Amino acid sequence: MSLLTIHPEKAPQQAERFTDFAAISEQLQSIGVRFERWQANRELPVNADQATVIAAYRDSIERLMRACGFQSVDVISVTADHPDNAALRSKFLSEHVHADFEVRFFVDGQGLFYLHPNDKVYIVLCEKGDLISVPAHTRHWFDMGENPNIKAIRLFTTAEGWVAQFTDSHIAERFPGLGEYVAEYA
Numbered sequence: 001m002s003l004l005t006i007h008p009e010k011a012p013q014q015a016e017r018f019t020d021f022a023a024i025s026e027q028l029q030s031i032g033v034r035f036e037r038w039q040a041n042r043e044l045p046v047n048a049d050q051a052t053v054i055a056a057y058r059d060s061i062e063r064l065m066r067a068c069g070f071q072s073v074d075v076i077s078v079t080a081d082h083p084d085n086a087a088l089r090s091k092f093l094s095e096h097v098h099a100d101f102e103v104r105f106f107v108d109g110q111g112l113f114y115l116h117p118n119d120k121v122y123i124v125l126c127e128k129g130d131l132i133s134v135p136a137h138t139r140h141w142f143d144m145g146e147n148p149n150i151k152a153i154r155l156f157t158t159a160e161g162w163v164a165q166f167t168d169s170h171i172a173e174r175f176p177g178l179g180e181y182v183a184e185y186a
């Protein structure tokens with residue numbers, strides 16, 4: 001189940017919680033974040049390769065590419081037995097911004113996006129079927145958890161847009177990681 005909680009930046013333990021898709025989407029829209037649910041055109045085998053995953057979502061991908069001017073698309077997959085998963089996890093765990101917007105569509109598994117557009121932190125638990133876009137220059141971080149399970153489509157406009165500029169804030173340390181968050185709010 002997808003989930004959104006909104007926390008004052010200075011009081012991480014206080015939360016407004018939203019579970020209804022329309023309510024989540026509306027709250028996120030107010031901070032410029034696109035949140036959609038996509039349906040696969042066909043059943044996907046568990047070990048589907050990149051081309052098969054992209055083909056299954058071709059209609060939705062093409063619609064978004066036309067709307068947003070994306071130039072390329074790929075699929076990332078991280079599982080608990082991935083040799084570099086601790087390093088991959090820590091790479092996205094600190095608050096950062098980038099000059100391009102970030103789009104993820106969750107083909108399988110789950111992940112937690114933390115958005116910090118103002119004096120609040122919006123935490124979005126994304127699961128299979130969810131698409132989220134983080135606007136350019138919006139402060140954010142991401143947790144795939146200690147035992148990651150993610151398969152996601154990424155869309156890119158330019159290669160250089162993806163250089164993360166870290167804010168040097170320690171705010172991420174004050175908010176729960178994926179495991180703790182799911183235990184408390186899901």
Ligand SMILES: [Fe+2]
Pocket residue numbers: 096097098102140164
């Ligand atoms: Fe990012």
